[in-house]
Amino acid sequence: MHINPKQEIRHSKFAMFGIGMLLFLLIIAIFGPLLTPYQPNSQTPFAFESPSFNHWLGTNHVGQDILSQLIYGARTSLLVGFLTALLATILSAIIGTSTALAGGLYDKIVMRIVDAFIVIPAIIVIILVAAYLKPNLLVLILLLALLGWQGGARTIRAQALSLKEMGHISAARSFGASNLYIIFRHILPDLVPILLMGFIYGVRRAVFMEAGLAFLGIADPTTVSWGMMMHEALDFCYLNVWRWWLIPPGVALSLTILSVTGIGHTLEGALDPRLRREANA
Amino acid sequence: MPQLKTRMPFRKTLFIILPLALVCCLLVIFYGGRGQPSESTSYTIADSMGDWGYPSPYTHYSRGPGYVRMSLIFETLVWKDDSDFVPALAKDWEYIEAENAYIFELHDDVTWHDGTNFTAEDVAFTFEYTKQHPYQWVDSSLVESAEATDEYTVKLYLSQPYAPFFQDVVGTQPIIPKHIWQYVTEPEKFTDAQAVIGTGPYTLADYSQEHGTYLYNAYSDYYLGKPAVDELKFVKISEAMIPSALEQGLVNAGDVPPEIVSELEEAGLTIITAPHAWNAKLMINHQKEPLSSKQFRQALAYAIDREELVQITQRGHALAGSPGMMPPTSDWYYPDTPQYEYDPARAKQLLEGLNYTLENDYFTKDGEELELELIAAAEFEEVGQFVKDQLEAAGIKIDFSTLEAKTVDAKVEAWDFDLSIYGHGGLYEPSVLHKVIVEKSFNSARYDSNQTLSQLLEAQLSEMDAEERKELVWQIQEIYAEDLPALTLYYPHWYWAHDGSVSLYYTMDGMASGIPIPLNRLAFVK
Amino acid sequence: MLKLEALEVSYGEKKILNGIDLELKDGESLAVIGESGAGKTTLALSLMRLVDGSVKGKILFNGLDLLSLPEEAINELRGNRIAWAPQNSNNTLNPVHTILNQVAESITEHKLKNRREAGKQASILLSSFGIPVNRFSAYPHQLSGGEQQRVLLAIASANQPELLILDEPISSLDAPARAEVIELLKHTNQDCSFIVTTHDISTAAKLADKVAILYAGRIVELGLSGEVLSRPRHPYTRGLIRCYPDMTTGKDLQGIKGVMDRSVNGCSFHPRCTQAIEICRKEIPPLRLIQGRHIACHRGGIIPLLSTKNLSKRFDSLLAVDAVKITIEGGETLALVGESGSGKTTLAKLIMGLIEPTEGEIYLEDSLVSNRGKDFYRQVQMIFQNPGESLSHRLSVLELVRESLDIQEIGARDERDRLVRQVLREVELPDSEAFLNEYPHHLSAGEMQRVTIARALVLEPRLLIADEPVAFLDSSLQAKILKLLLKLQEQRGLSLLFITHDIAVARKISDRIAVMKDGKIVEQGPATKIITSPGHAYTRKLSQAALDLSLED
């Protein structure tokens, strides 16, 4: 099985849209401070201003520039998304491959726990924890990552198990290779596409959850995020301000999730040989 | 012979379900039914929380709206309208200074909702009962004993002279029927129909906790005559939707955010403004260096532009705070309270007087940078941010973080903070000053280092002469503003909007012990 | 009843079927044989109009053009008048329905609307295909592969179709069951026409009246099954049969060189064909009736590479070769068997022109051989009986093998050396400098024989005459050399005239055998036939001797 994710992605409009959009967001997130004339947190007496040349998306209830908040919100979303997904993917890779290779009691116990976590609705646990702890961004990322690796670990374990049976790995073993050597030299490289997909869906999940928690108002209120903006804007939706206050972060969030979904969907299609198109004689 | 299974019920079911669902959708969409028009008059009040507990004295939630729902059923001896105390169950009263007691003449034509006659026994019973089972809003130790001198006369002996006795005790304590409650040992768990038998103008017809709704029917044998509104409803509507609900005519009244007021007025609704009885304060840890210095606290007051704060964080919908705590609109307000007009230069002067020197934007002392920790709950995030910005502009570095409200409470109570932002209501009756300045409650300044102030606070509580008391309260405000154990930042404007079918008003000094809600039961009676 | 006209099926650019013409009469059965990827299944499915690709041409079923029928009409035919039974593999039966339901479904769809009745009929059908009653409510995964196959056949037979298409129908059954099921199929579907696709020649032989050989989407040979299978006329058919293990031949299995490639121009078999000429590379041969057989080949089928007519040689009074008429076809191995002194070697020498014939002619591809020039020897080469003798002891291996190239003046020096090395590798000899500089007397017998083979092959001849090439070798070397010859034949499409006294060896390597006695060919024919039912007493004697010998060893 040799899959070239690059090629698959290049051929999918969905994925190209996703990558383009993500890159755009990434640039905005990185260069945000250069792009915005305002500090997102700086209050002014000019509250609820309609969009104008000075404030392209108007101002909110304490006179903060909404566009600046939107741009800084991209930072939060992407930071949470990428960092969480990275952590979760690393965790799932370690646990998935180690259980597959080690087997035995370790495998059994870990997989039981993994199964249990899969059926627990993660966001409920997170809400409960967040309600008590009011986590800052870093704690939130850790929390999301801790609750987000289990599904991935299962997939990776399954994949690693089938890889393990493959000839080149038996061959490596017959040369006396250690588990570590096999993991790093043979299994991990073959797992890259699956890890990539896990990562992509991890990003989606984390972005979604961060926004949800902020929307519930149980995220760190000093961090500007899209969910927070919507949470605040919803309180004022009896005014017309929702048009430039509530809709933009919602759309930004949706576009982010959509673009990530696009990439993930394409990768998934590429990874599942059964889903690939082929003429059968 | 094995049975042949019928083919694929799934698909067929689907073809039945889908059109059915479509029809339902259409019905639902075109269904505009908002209830049939009824002949009896009905009044609907919107509330964003909805549920405020079962409206018996022991089960309503301990916030104003809970009391309001209870007060439609249970009455007090005296009550208030928009300008003064008015008779309620008691038609007349008299203070006997020698005995430190009140004699109340009761109405003789009052019946409980179950038809039983209301008598002085019920009143005496109520005050005895609260000794065992304190009613959450009234300090039962204030009444030494209650005595029914005849069928419609009751005498209450006070344990000490207590100026706000009407406001805090007899104007707040709901009277409960002896014939029902004498058998109730666990009033907090008493939630059957008997628990809501009172003397008030309304009887409870339905209460739904999950929908957060209440339905009241007029009590036709009410001693002041059958109430004008036959049916009273409280419905739950989320805060942001109340303006729309008012505009769409779904509800008759509700509290509304300030931004929408002018729009609602244009739409023909009546707007009423609440007195400024709630304030947000900058809590200062006066137990701790350098905040234990009065000059330092004054410097803080000079450094914060409270007018600007109102403009930015409240979008102008508030009054700037008075350092004496009592709002300028209050009768008790001391007109010459020191105001600490915004003056950063003065603030710097004061700090320099305390041996601070300004280096690189921030003050330092003995080489150490002056940095204060500011904590606040999320609801004060904007205010906190503003305070931080202003203090930093004045050279005081601020480490601002928002915490879970409960954590803030805990840290403040343990003196584990420098500055905090906090809010409380009740600024009607000066007795609140005692509570929030010297008492050990967590949102009190707990400031007992000024003996004069402490004595004045005690004295005003027991001063039964109104003019004398006002003098004391003025002095308190002056000293408080001078010492600044805490700094009032602003008093927000609160609005209600209603359609005018009932003339709602804000009760003088708030309903009962100070509830800033314009739902006085008397408005629905006349 | 069924007529295909210029049927073409393609998936995108890829043509799977390419101009199929076929006709099937009522009650007739046709087997379509081909290796995997030839397009058998596509052909079967296109008759059901179930291929995804684009279909051109015509499929006439009792006058109805299936390709132009509306979908409802074709659904009316499918499973009803035309039925299809695929090879059982994983998930051919729907895993979530009981087998009874799956059989009954077909009946309710077409014939009986009453479910109960249909169920009854389905049960009878299943019983008759040997499914026990208690299995009727089973799900497919609970059945064995053989049972599943029977269910599939029952489904296909459910509505007594007029045409039954069996796609590799019984390969998953074991042998005794096969015979039974074939009987059953014939019985259940009387008057039904069959089309059987298979790669299994014996099934074809048993089930079908006619066979069509499919190669790369084209029919290359079509005829009565007995005839085609015993006397294939298309090079591909012969190759296919050579590949097929069979109880009767002794010859080792041999493949066809190369792999199927659809993308070639001209005749799609030409890259693998031993007799391809220029036209084969350019034009697609049509399926023509040639001497009672439909063959698609520019050369009219397998051509005779070399033939002799009335060839005789008299040494004084001895008629060493007496009016011999043999034909060696392209790519085949003809074994010339006889005792020593029967004239075998003389015949070989005559062909090679080492001695002049007394009478008779030799034809190389239909042209009379009169003057043997270099051109002749490039096409015909010989390996001599005694390698030691035929190798000059003065020449090194390199010089020995290069000699013929030198003589033929092929290529430059470098080119010749390269060819030498290549051919040495082909005959499994080292091509190292050291070996190239060896002299014959340093070589073992086996090596020497390989060198002679290399020397013959370096000219890339089409016919190799091997005169007792293994007679001087011990048995283990014998086997190796024989294998090598077969391998070379498969790779290069060599024709072999293999001269031996040992009929057992002949049986191992030849397609046909000619038996020679006293200068005469007393019997010749397919190896199978000569071995299993020898017609001449002498042949019997030879076989007997070989057998005895092996027993005595």
Place this chain on the structure above:
Amino acid sequence: MRNVITYVIAFLFILTLNFLLPRMLPGDPLMAIYGNEALIAMTPELKAHLVERFALDQPLWQQFGAYLLALVQGDLGHSYYYNSPVSSIVLGRLPWTLLLVGTALIISTLSGIVLGIESGWRRGSRRDKSLLTSLMAVSGFPDFFLGILLLIGFSVTWKIFPLSGAITPYSGLSGAALVLDVLHHLFLPATALTLSYIGASYLLTRNTMVTVLKNPYILMAKAKGLPDRVVRYQHAGRNALLPVITQTGIQLGRMVTGALFVEIVFAYPGLGYLTYEALLARDYPVLQGVLLIVAVSVLIANFLVDLSYSKLDPRIRYAH
């Protein structure tokens, strides 16, 4: 197949979390109970009384043990804020969440399956492409954002649907009119949920369809002369259904959390809104109770799905 032990572990985890979390917090529980405004009006003796009443002065491990014991007896604790047993509060709200989630789950799963079957049947066709694009786009919208859009559009601006709640309170409706009233209120929240979650079952069905269609039994079914619809639904669809059913349990879990957000937007009186209110009122007993109930329901649903899956797939049913 997950077995019972898996669910036991999951259940224990949730229990432990429920107990551990409140212990990690600083502060006076009384403050959380009555909130700062009310506490001003409280007298010290009342406070003492309340502390005693709620046993807040006992060491935490005793509360912990008591909670466990109570749980066994079906007691989820006492809401200080609502002043009633958590179980009764939760039970009062549960039907509305069930109605909302149930409706959305059924509609989104059924239509997701049907659309997925239709889409997967002719992969790459225009219909497939437009379905895929639009459903992917819709599922990119977070549920609460969809809800807000619907609310602002249909309730605030066009005034077609009610602003909040699950029924018109005290409208005096009964019978069919009441049902319509409930549906009228249900429509927008259910739509928001359905739209958010239809994508998942659609995509899964579609992908499974693509795989299923490559199976020889599809060809076999066509060869029987069965009409397209029968092949599509009875043969392909029926097989494509299996993984979708397995997903339903997980989907339910996601949807319950989705309902939480949607209920908040529409002030729909279900468990989600209760959670939100509990968050605002810092009513931790209710918060814990709701989350416990929700998590356990999701566990049970998953368990039931696991069980029913074996009923649906004969390969598993007869495997042992």
